[in-house]
Amino acid sequence: MADEFTTTVYRDEDADSTYIEDKTVAVLGYGSQGHAHALNLNDSGVDVIVGLREDSSSWPEAESEGLRVETPDVAAAEADIVQMLVPDTIQPAVYEAIADGLEAGDTLQFAHGFNIHYGQIRPPEDVDVTMVAPKSPGHLVRRTYQRGEGVPGLIAVYQDATGDAKEQSLAYAEAIGCTRAGVIETTFQEEVETDLFGEQAVLCGGVTELMKMGYETLVDAGYSPEMAYFECMNEMKLIVDLIYEDGLMGMWNSVSDTAEYGGITRGEYVVDDEYAREGMEQVLEEVQNGEFAREWITENQTNRPSYKQLRAAEEGHEIEDVGGRLRELFAWEEQREEVPADD
Numbered sequence: 001m002a003d004e005f006t007t008t009v010y011r012d013e014d015a016d017s018t019y020i021e022d023k024t025v026a027v028l029g030y031g032s033q034g035h036a037h038a039l040n041l042n043d044s045g046v047d048v049i050v051g052l053r054e055d056s057s058s059w060p061e062a063e064s065e066g067l068r069v070e071t072p073d074v075a076a077a078e079a080d081i082v083q084m085l086v087p088d089t090i091q092p093a094v095y096e097a098i099a100d101g102l103e104a105g106d107t108l109q110f111a112h113g114f115n116i117h118y119g120q121i122r123p124p125e126d127v128d129v130t131m132v133a134p135k136s137p138g139h140l141v142r143r144t145y146q147r148g149e150g151v152p153g154l155i156a157v158y159q160d161a162t163g164d165a166k167e168q169s170l171a172y173a174e175a176i177g178c179t180r181a182g183v184i185e186t187t188f189q190e191e192v193e194t195d196l197f198g199e200q201a202v203l204c205g206g207v208t209e210l211m212k213m214g215y216e217t218l219v220d221a222g223y224s225p226e227m228a229y230f231e232c233m234n235e236m237k238l239i240v241d242l243i244y245e246d247g248l249m250g251m252w253n254s255v256s257d258t259a260e261y262g263g264i265t266r267g268e269y270v271v272d273d274e275y276a277r278e279g280m281e282q283v284l285e286e287v288q289n290g291e292f293a294r295e296w297i298t299e300n301q302t303n304r305p306s307y308k309q310l311r312a313a314e315e316g317h318e319i320e321d322v323g324g325r326l327r328e329l330f331a332w333e334e335q336r337e338e339v340p341a342d343d
């Protein structure tokens, strides 16, 4: 049994909106996180300026939502809080473009600590450097806020020049809906290392390899692609929703005893304690020693040759064609917000 928690879970009542109500927030970027933060902040009554490139296709979209849009340098110069929601590997260049607009007592804020932790951005000592990181894809940050709910989030303070960094971070977290669910405080290092590990080994990398391999195993054994898609990809959300709500036993108690026994006895055939654990430890080591960060920075400095090739292969996987055609034939239980494709 794990020890008693040492961390505090902050809820709405722990946030003091007076720390943000007179502030102007520049949300740089209007993508997955950016659109959600800007719209949620705006709906919460916070003064928001979106910072975008002049040729951004999101500029008219943000304006159509009633948001003010400026170029990042103009937005940051007017703002008290600059939330950096452009892609991680773009942030250093955007930071250079807005740095002169940061005044003593302003806040430079992130939703992921990559560039601070790996030393790609070094802010002046007279500004607060904080993080408010939803533990959720951006489109669900917005969707849950609109439903009157919120997604869990993290806050972290890297530099507290004003003495108000934590309180202001909590007020920001409340304004985007995270304290409706719960917010815990961490450090930039812990957020970066756990987030990179989690998205690589479990949430995005690991689970999609399981889905694709399960699909391929069934199809190669002669089962129909439709059956393989529904079994190995489509139902995953429904299973994981139960885990999200009530842990492993919430799911095991809902599935059949047959599934429970089969799952508990055969799960390790696939994700075993030797090779899978070794792989996970390798992922973590490359995050901790900076190898992944250096590889990703270099990949972007050389116009993303591997990323483009691997992304094309992912898009070309049969499960994407089969799944796309099947999803069009099936009703959706909830209004599906189209997630625009990455550039």
Ligand SMILES: NC(=O)C1=CN([C@@H]2O[C@H](COP(=O)(O)OP(=O)(O)OC[C@H]3O[C@@H](n4cnc5c(N)ncnc54)[C@H](OP(=O)(O)O)[C@@H]3O)[C@@H](O)[C@H]2O)C=CC1
Pocket: 028, 029, 030, 031, 032, 033, 034, 051, 052, 053, 055, 056, 057, 058, 072, 084, 085, 086, 087, 088, 090, 094, 111, 112, 133, 134, 136, 137, 138, 139, 343
């Ligand atoms: N995606 C997620 O759910 C999560 C992301 N994060 C973090 O949030 C941050 C943002 O990621 P994410 O929301 O995925 O980013 P996206 O790729 O979804 O969006 C990027 C946005 O940045 C804009 N942009 C790109 N280049 C520039 C530039 N040079 N100047 C100004 N704007 C630019 C793009 O607009 P355009 O191209 O139209 O100019 C777009 O609006 C990252 O630090 C990420 O790690 C943290 C938690 C979850």
Ligand SMILES: CC(=O)[C@](C)(O)C(=O)O
Pocket: 134, 135, 136, 137, 138, 195, 199, 203, 204
């Ligand atoms: C959505 C999220 O938390 C991720 C997977 O860490 C990310 O998008 O970087």
Ligand SMILES: [Mg+2]
Pocket: 135, 136, 195, 199
């Ligand atoms: Mg994450």
Ligand SMILES: [Mg+2]
Pocket: 112, 195, 196, 199
């Ligand atoms: Mg991440």
